[in-house]
Each structure stands twice: as C-alpha cells, then as structure tokens.
Amino acid sequence: MTEKHLNFNMQNDLSNYRKSYEKSHLIESSLDENPMMQFRKWFYEVEEMGGIEEVNAMTVSTIGLDGFPKSRIVLLKHYDENGFVFYTNYQSEKGKALIENPKVCISFFWPTLERQVIIQGLAKKTSDIQSDNYFNSRPEGSKLGAVVSPQSQVIPDYDFLQNKLKELEQHYQNQPITRPKHWGGFLIKPMIMEFWQGRPNRLHDRIRYTLENMDWRIERLAP
Numbered sequence: 085m086t087e088k089h090l091n092f093n094m095q096n097d098l099s100n101y102r103k104s105y106e107k108s109h110l111i112e113s114s115l116d117e118n119p120m121m122q123f124r125k126w127f128y129e130v131e132e133m134g135g136i137e138e139v140n141a142m143t144v145s146t147i148g149l150d151g152f153p154k155s156r157i158v159l160l161k162h163y164d165e166n167g168f169v170f171y172t173n174y175q176s177e178k179g180k181a182l183i184e185n186p187k188v189c190i191s192f193f194w195p196t197l198e199r200q201v202i203i204q205g206l207a208k209k210t211s212d213i214q215s216d217n218y219f220n221s222r223p224e225g226s227k228l229g230a231v232v233s234p235q236s237q238v239i240p241d242y243d244f245l246q247n248k249l250k251e252l253e254q255h256y257q258n259q260p261i262t263r264p265k266h267w268g269g270f271l272i273k274p275m276i277m278e279f280w281q282g283r284p285n286r287l288h289d290r291i292r293y294t295l296e297n298m299d300w301r302i303e304r305l306a307p
C-alpha cells in the first residue's frame with residue numbers, strides 16, 4: 085500500500101477536544117461606543133497578558149478572481165480611526181483579489197483571553213507616501229525579500245530566490261533599496277466589527293457593531 089492510501093485511511097476523531105471558556109466577559113455597560121476603541125482595549129489586554137507571540141497576526145479572507153474565498157495570515161502593522169493596515173505584494177493572489185473586489189474580512193483569534201474579533205470592510209491601497217515610509221522602516225533583508233519574491237507565482241525551486249537575492253544584494257550594494265511599485269499597504273475601512281468572548285456552557289458573548297450613517301449600531305448576537 086502506498087503512503088497515499090495509508091493517509092487516506094487515517095482517522096482523527098477530535099470530538100473529545102473540549103474546553104470551558106471562563107476568562108472574561110463582554111457586557112453592554114462596559115462597551116466602548118466606538119469599535120476601534122473597543123478593539124484597542126482588547127488588543128492591549130491581550131498584549132499585556134502575554135503568551136501570544138504575534139498578537140497582530142490576523143486572518144485575511146478575500147474573494148478570489150476565481151470566485152472562491154481564500155484566507156491567509158498577515159501581520160497588522162497599523163490601526164487608527166481610519167481602519168486596519170497590512171502590507172503585501174499587490175500582484176499576489178490576495179493583492180489582485182482585493183483590487184478586483186475590495187470586500188474583505190479580517191479576523192483575530194486570541195486564545196489566551198478566549199477572544200475573537202471579526203471585521204468586514206472595504207480595502208484600498210494605502211498612499212504611496214505611507215507605503216514608502218513603512219517600506220523604508222524595514223530591515224534591509226526584508227526590503228530585499230519584498231523585491232526578490234514574485235509572491236504567489238510558481239517558481240522552479242528555492243535556489244531561484246537565493247540566486248535572485250544574491251544578484252540584488254550586489255546591485256544594491258551602493259544604493260538605497262526603494263519600494264517596488266507592486267508592493268505596499270492595504271487600508272481596511274471597517275463596516276461591521278464583531279467581538280466574541282468565550283463564556284461557560286457555550287453561552288458566549290457576541291457584540292456586533294454595524295456602521296450606519298456614520299454611527300455605530302450595537303447589537304448582541306446569540307452564540
């Protein structure tokens with residue numbers, strides 16, 4: 085029997101994976117009226133608690149050119165009253181997807197405090213100046229990595245990247261590495277933000293903020 089067949093018969097029953105969520109709660113009286121402020125509060129609480137290496141790691145889901153949703157992790161690099169910013173290659177699969185269809189969902193899972201935040205909104209490219217500023221703040225190796233990698237394209241092997249890196253290291257020996265035009269940020273302007281707090285007996289808290297006429301409507305959802 086081949087390895088493939090063995091894998092096919094492998095069974096993984098995870099039905100006994102269970103835990104009770106009891107670390108915190110989210111009640112109306114303690115909510116901020118503005119979901120960005122609520123996000124900031126939660127973010128800092130999770131950060132302060134420790135135990136998560138990349139608190140700013142988030143799942144970004146896009147609708148691809150093929151019509152399928154696809155999710156992947158990226159790092160949140162900035163957020164303020166305008167929204168959430170991450171950086172990527174505009175010619176990557178997600179880059180092309182967002183340029184064609186700016187509807188996007190980002191989500192965070194912070195298990196240490198049993199929290200999830202799900203944000204739906206619209207993505208647009210950050211300004212050249214903002215992308216330049218961030219690019220210029222990166223270590224040289226990361227700058228070169230962004231130039232070297234044709235993100236999401238099929239490449240022949242790992243050496244392809246290493247050889248390209250060597251070439252570029254030589255090329256940029258005596259000149260600054262500038263941001264390639266196909267690399268930059270996306271700003272996600274939130275329209276719906278949902279905060280999920282794990283509670284005992286699966287009776288979790290879910291609070292949804294929906295943007296309506298420049299104001300946020302706040303509702304509780306059944307878990």
Ligand SMILES: Cc1cc2nc3c(=O)[nH]c(=O)nc-3n(C[C@H](O)[C@H](O)[C@H](O)COP(=O)(O)O)c2cc1C
Pocket residue numbers: 138141154156157158159160170171172173176177178179235236
């Ligand atoms: C922890 C972590 C952080 C990542 N951060 C980024 C990021 O900030 N930007 C990015 O383009 N890709 C990031 N990636 C890689 C993406 O998950 C993904 O592989 C890549 O962007 C290509 O995605 P695409 O082909 O769907 O466009 C990260 C991956 C991990 C696991």
